[in-house]
Amino acid sequence: MKKVLVVLLTVAMTLSMFASCSTPEKPSESAAPASSTPAASSEVSSALAAPVADGEVTLPTKGIGTQISTEVKAKEKYTIACIVKNSTNPYMVGCLNGVEKAAADMGFEAIVMAPSTNDSVEEQVKIMEDLIQKGVDGFVLVPVDTNGIMPGVRKAMEKNIPVATIGTPAAVDTFLRTGVDYTETGRVIGKAVAEKIGGKGEVIILEGPPGAQNAQERLAGIKEAMSAFPDIKIVASQTANFKRTEGMQVAENLLQKYKTVNAIIGCNDEMAIGAVQAIKAAGLEGKVVVAGFDGNQDGSSAIKDGSLYISYNTDPFGSSYLAATYIAQFLNDGTMPQKYFTPFPSEKDNPLITGENVDDYRSNIAWWNEVK
Structure with a gap:
């Protein structure tokens, strides 16, 4: 997989990059996914994923780490943006790579971004606002701050654009929160x-x-x-x-x-x-x-x-891939996650890495491995 160089772009360059990711054949009404994609009953601003009884949630993916995969395919050339805290922490780069792999597997366009100033929530909000104005279809977001990200989240929710957060949630329940518990x-x-x-x-x-x-x-x-x-x-x-x-x-x-x-x-x-x-x-x-x-x-x-x-193993690669899959499902037909908070991976996925299993982890699972 190519290295994620675009994360070093400044906010000022976001608009031009978005324009280059757009596809001419995309219907003009898709610039407003809130009104054209899912049915009104599934609008993310008014019908958040409801809690379900204790039990297994059926994920739209299989596997963890670089083994993760899905059968979901994007029905249109959606644009899903992943915005992380910075481009230096390996976890953040793993999130960006996961969305890029999801885009390749499902057939949507991915925009992967980080603030030019590390951990700037103000810049995260500005990136969101710019992309909302251009008609982005969904966000996978690793917020710098729960409250600070809210201006961007509110504008996305007003447009019925699904926001999936990883790690730090927004101050209100969004379309989805995933990543580990x-x-x-x-x-x-x-x-x-x-x-x-x-x-x-x-x-x-x-x-x-x-x-x-x-x-x-x-x-x-x-x-x-x-x-x-x-x-x-x-x-x-x-x-x-x-x-x-x-x-x-x-x-x-x-x-x-x-x-x-x-x-x-x-x-x-x-x-x-x-x-x-x-x-x-x-x-x-x-x-x-x-x-x-x-x-x-x-x-x-x-x-x-x-x-x-x-x-x-907190698996940022798999977490962002899963988040993008849920968003693609929603954009396809209005399908909502079974729960607002869907932890991934969890204890049942054998996440501990020790001297006994580190070789297998490094060779077969590690989210930082180059995806073949």
């Missing part, structure tokens, strides 16, 4: 770490951005798991903003204060790798268990060499 991921990793250190000891947590709902959910899950082990003490829990450099700096400072720590949980692989670097610099290699989330390429390599104990 962050609370579940925290519980699973927290329990695994607690068991690895024998149910006792000191733990440091490197948190995500304090204003991000997904970061808060993951932190809550970790703390919930740890609460089942009365002999474990969380000695420090501090943000490092999902960034490797900050993870290293925060871990260095905390390791100077807490010299007998048994484990560090980074709430993503980037922070966890930063913690690994800090541990090595402090001469504590092999003495501190480190865990992360995402299963990214560097994290997987760290598991392979033993410096990272465990990670959770």
